[in-house]
Amino acid sequence: MENVLIKQNSYSQTTSDSNLTRNFSEVILSSLPHGITILNTKGQIIFANKAAKKILYTTRLPQKSKPIVNNYEIYDEKGTKLLQKDLPSQKVLLTKKPQERVLRFWHKEYGIETWSQVTSQPLIENGVMIGVINVFHDLTTLKKTESRIAFLNSLSEKLTSSLHYEIRLKKLAEQIVPLIADWCAIDMINSEGKLDRVVISHKDKQKIKLAQKMHKQFPPDPLSMTGTYGVLHSGKVEFHPKITEQMINKNVPDLKMKKMLKKLQLSSVVILPLISRNKKLGVITFAHSESRRQYQQDDISFLKNIATKAALLCDNGKMYTTVVKTLKDQKKIETRLRENKDTLNLALSASRMGVWDWEKESDTLIWTEQLEIIHGLSPKTFKGTFSHFLSLIHPEDIKRVKKELALAIRERKNFEMEYRLRSAVNQHERWIYSTGEVLLNAKGKPVRLTGIGMDITERKNYENEILNREKKFRSIYNSVTEAMFITDTDGIVRDINAGAEKIFSIKIGEPLITQIQSFLDDESNNTFTACLEELNSKGVSQCELTLSQSVDKKLYFDVLCKKNFIPDKNLIVLRDITDLTHEAKRREHFLSIASHELRSPLANIKIYLELLKKFSKTGNPKAFEYITKAEQKVDMVTKLINDLLDVTRIREGKLDLYFEFTETKSYIQNLIKDLQLVVPQHTIIIEKLANETVMIDRIRIAQVITNLVTNAAKYSEPGTTIHISSTINKKYFQVSIRDRGIGLSEKYLPNLFVLYNQGTSTNKSGLGLGLYISKQIINQHGGKMTVKSTIENGSTFTFSLPRETTL
Amino acid sequence: MTQQKSILIIEDDETYAELLELLLEEKGFEVDIAHNGQEMCQKLRHNTPNLFVIDYNLPGTSGTTITKRIRQNVILKNLPVIMVSANHDIRKKAMESGSDYFFAKPISFQPFVSKITELLP
Numbered sequence: 001m002e003n004v005l006i007k008q009n010s011y012s013q014t015t016s017d018s019n020l021t022r023n024f025s026e027v028i029l030s031s032l033p034h035g036i037t038i039l040n041t042k043g044q045i046i047f048a049n050k051a052a053k054k055i056l057y058t059t060r061l062p063q064k065s066k067p068i069v070n071n072y073e074i075y076d077e078k079g080t081k082l083l084q085k086d087l088p089s090q091k092v093l094l095t096k097k098p099q100e101r102v103l104r105f106w107h108k109e110y111g112i113e114t115w116s117q118v119t120s121q122p123l124i125e126n127g128v129m130i131g132v133i134n135v136f137h138d139l140t141t142l143k144k145t146e147s148r149i150a151f152l153n154s155l156s157e158k159l160t161s162s163l164h165y166e167i168r169l170k171k172l173a174e175q176i177v178p179l180i181a182d183w184c185a186i187d188m189i190n191s192e193g194k195l196d197r198v199v200i201s202h203k204d205k206q207k208i209k210l211a212q213k214m215h216k217q218f219p220p221d222p223l224s225m226t227g228t229y230g231v232l233h234s235g236k237v238e239f240h241p242k243i244t245e246q247m248i249n250k251n252v253p254d255l256k257m258k259k260m261l262k263k264l265q266l267s268s269v270v271i272l273p274l275i276s277r278n279k280k281l282g283v284i285t286f287a288h289s290e291s292r293r294q295y296q297q298d299d300i301s302f303l304k305n306i307a308t309k310a311a312l313l314c315d316n317g318k319m320y321t322t323v324v325k326t327l328k329d330q331k332k333i334e335t336r337l338r339e340n341k342d343t344l345n346l347a348l349s350a351s352r353m354g355v356w357d358w359e360k361e362s363d364t365l366i367w368t369e370q371l372e373i374i375h376g377l378s379p380k381t382f383k384g385t386f387s388h389f390l391s392l393i394h395p396e397d398i399k400r401v402k403k404e405l406a407l408a409i410r411e412r413k414n415f416e417m418e419y420r421l422r423s424a425v426n427q428h429e430r431w432i433y434s435t436g437e438v439l440l441n442a443k444g445k446p447v448r449l450t451g452i453g454m455d456i457t458e459r460k461n462y463e464n465e466i467l468n469r470e471k472k473f474r475s476i477y478n479s480v481t482e483a484m485f486i487t488d489t490d491g492i493v494r495d496i497n498a499g500a501e502k503i504f505s506i507k508i509g510e511p512l513i514t515q516i517q518s519f520l521d522d523e524s525n526n527t528f529t530a531c532l533e534e535l536n537s538k539g540v541s542q543c544e545l546t547l548s549q550s551v552d553k554k555l556y557f558d559v560l561c562k563k564n565f566i567p568d569k570n571l572i573v574l575r576d577i578t579d580l581t582h583e584a585k586r587r588e589h590f591l592s593i594a595s596h597e598l599r600s601p602l603a604n605i606k607i608y609l610e611l612l613k614k615f616s617k618t619g620n621p622k623a624f625e626y627i628t629k630a631e632q633k634v635d636m637v638t639k640l641i642n643d644l645l646d647v648t649r650i651r652e653g654k655l656d657l658y659f660e661f662t663e664t665k666s667y668i669q670n671l672i673k674d675l676q677l678v679v680p681q682h683t684i685i686i687e688k689l690a691n692e693t694v695m696i697d698r699i700r701i702a703q704v705i706t707n708l709v710t711n712a713a714k715y716s717e718p719g720t721t722i723h724i725s726s727t728i729n730k731k732y733f734q735v736s737i738r739d740r741g742i743g744l745s746e747k748y749l750p751n752l753f754v755l756y757n758q759g760t761s762t763n764k765s766g767l768g769l770g771l772y773i774s775k776q777i778i779n780q781h782g783g784k785m786t787v788k789s790t791i792e793n794g795s796t797f798t799f800s801l802p803r804e805t806t807l
Numbered sequence: 808m809t810q811q812k813s814i815l816i817i818e819d820d821e822t823y824a825e826l827l828e829l830l831l832e833e834k835g836f837e838v839d840i841a842h843n844g845q846e847m848c849q850k851l852r853h854n855t856p857n858l859f860v861i862d863y864n865l866p867g868t869s870g871t872t873i874t875k876r877i878r879q880n881v882i883l884k885n886l887p888v889i890m891v892s893a894n895h896d897i898r899k900k901a902m903e904s905g906s907d908y909f910f911a912k913p914i915s916f917q918p919f920v921s922k923i924t925e926l927l928p
């Protein structure tokens with residue numbers, strides 16, 4: 001270049017333009033890779049080398065007289081349209097200083113776009129400017145690539161932000177217009193195999209309305225061999241580099257449609273099929289109109305690229321819809337989904353889910369931001385390679401992940417895997433779930449894998465917790481001394497614990513009852529059968545069993561059964577209470593000895609006194625009186641001992657009743673006759689006497705009535721009356737005993753039947769067990785006992801017994 | 808005077824048995840005593856009583872077992888049996904074994920005698 005300038009400098013300024021030109025070696029200039037043009041001082045191009053012609057997309061020099069802007073629209077890098085005076089060469093002519101600028105030329109005739117870095121320098125000879133030399137550095141390819149990369153990047157970023165494929169397609173179309181096309185339309189196959197226009201995009205809304213109107217009035221013919229349906233059927237690209245008015249006139253018969261088409265000013269159209277996994281999903285149409293740009297053959301591969309992406313979007317979109325449906329089952333997310341408009345996006349972030357796409361051949365692994373976050377990376381720091389992905393995985397899981405992927409690729413099938421993150425080694429584990437599909441090319445070769453990744457740490461934690469619980473249960477299950485059986489609902493043994501193994505030889509897979517029967521005597525067998533029946537009807541049941549391990553060794557078990565303790569499984573627990581039973585038996589034995597030993601001497605004393613009474617009748621009259629008093633004391637002590645033993649019995653749950661058919665009238669009459677002798681200072685008045693036959697323990701009920709009557713006497717003045725009445729209705733046999741005594745303050749009533757409670761009595765003898773025992777006896781009869789009392793007005797004790805006892 | 812009714816008392820407590828004997832004889836009954844099941848069998852070879860008074864707590868065969876055997880015996884099965892015991896809890900057992908009545912010790916003598924009179928044919 002320097003040489004050129006020096007050479008040129010040797011010519012005088014007055015040399016004519018043609019001479020000037022001729023003196024340059026066209027050969028040298030032509031061989032230069034840069035475009036070079038030379039302008040005279042009037043700004044007219046007087047020379048252009050081959051490269052310059054190519055850059056400017058022309059075969060001949062522009063006419064000298066016409067400015068360059070007549071043929072081109074020229075823009076700067078920011079997209080500002082430049083006028084002739086703004087061009088670098090013009091500025092050089094004005095300022096005589098070198099200029100440099102990146103320019104975009106748009107060829108008005110061909111609609112071709114080129115980019116150049118233009119350096120303009122003054123041609124100076126002897127201090128005088130004789131012209132301008134422009135050097136064009138072609139940036140077209142670079143610029144195209146740059147913008148396409150930016151475009152694709154922006155696509156990945158913006159499109160993954162929403163997963164509803166229609167929203168994503170709309171966003172895609174918005175990105176395409178006007179950078180890639182003036183028009184962009186996407187049609188998807190519906191369930192009837194017809195094309196639905198899902199998206200149409202243009203910067204002018206009025207134009208979109210027009211296009212929509214046309215599409216509605218003149219829908220494309222599904223049988224057509226050209227246009228959207230043509231592309232859909234053939235699966236091949238339809239490319240119209242230049243659409244002219246003649247073409248429209250020739251091919252469109254309808255006048256109205258013709259008019260509309262002309263209004264749309266389409267200049268260049270490319271229609272591509274949307275294909276994913278060998279499935280036709282629809283078509284995408286790119287068109288230029290008012291910009292008058294035209295698509296070139298080399299644009300097609302780029303547009304194909306976009307179409308592939310769009311197809312993937314649609315396909316994935318459907319996949320995500322499925323995913324979201326699954327997610328919807330999780331109520332929490334569902335509720336939040338309802339609250340939010342961008343449901344899918346929220347679903348993704350709420351479920352900590354991201355999308356990935358791996359092109360195997362080029363090792364391009366695209367991750368959405370969410371996926372990066374899930375993997376513990378900052379947004380946009382994922383390097384996009386498979387090895388970077390592997391480096392994030394827990395060392396112990398890498399091998400497995402590789403294996404899973406290799407298997408999926410080899411067998412061309414969907415895959416699912418779970419892996420931990422390396423970043424969480426030695427910390428709380430973080431788990432990722434990944435699922436995806438292997439996408440094949442036309443030849444059935446796996447080319448890419450695409451899918452979703454999800455943070456499942458919480459789920460894993462939950463699973464682990466369950467596992468731990470299960471472990472805990474297992475360890476308890478096997479370490480307790482209780483024998484445990486897990487059976488099906490139909491009683492087949494499914495599992496037994498160590499405790500059960502020690503006691504019985506029980507086989508898994510056979511009914512429990514038939515296996516346990518051989519150990520039980522007839523009574524226990526019936527008990528156990530009844531217990532299992534109760535389990536089925538009530539859900540829980542309890543019983544006690546006696547098992548004979550050998551002739552002289554008996555084991556006692558407390559049995560607890562629970563139905564569906566886990567779904568469809570019953571738990572039967574046998575607690576060995578042999579020791580307890582023995583203890584209870586010992587206690588029982590002690591009690592019977594104690595009661596025997598305590599009462600026997602009294603029994604003897606009583607008979608001695610009885611005999612003494614007979615002999616005393618002949619001696620000192622005082623003797624009879626003393627003996628009678630001694631007898632009363634014996635009776636008192638006997639009653640105390642009886643009460644104490646009764647309480648012990650009640651507390652042991654061993655107050656056995658003996659029920660007999662009883663005629664109420666005679667029963668009470670006889671009882672009162674005896675009782676009147678016991679309370680000689682009071683008059684017992686029978687008010688009402690029902691006559692029925694009831695099932696009661698005569699002795700125990702007599703004990704109750706005796707208790708109530710003696711109490712009545714104890715707490716009322718001598719000479720007063722005690723009233724007894726018995727009534728009977730359909731359900732109850734009821735007895736009331738009313739006195740005219742001191743009565744009871746209301747505050748004492750609730751505790752009246754409580755053990756060791758003596759009511760208001762301060763100076764009255766007794767242990768205060770009587771009412772407690774009475775109430776317990778009535779309870780054991782299945783009846784109830786109540787009291788009504790007012791101070792100074794006496795008390796009324798009433799008990800009612802069920803007529804038909806089930807006891 | 809009608810023929811004296813005889814009562815066989817089966818009671819291991821000798822003193823108590825004798826005292827009962829005294830009281831019952833005083834009421835006009837003929838009383839014999841056996842201290843256990845075996846002795847009872849011997850007594851029965853010679854005489855059949857009109858009523859049994861059986862203590863529950865006996866050495867060897869228990870009072871209830873004896874009652875059961877009485878109820879199975881062709882000659883004895885319809886004879887009244889009164890069971891007595893210082894252990895009140897065996898009342899149910901006593902009644903179930905076939906006794907006609909149960910008296911808890913210490914026995915109140917008056918009701919005891921009226922019961923015997925009531926049960927005797």
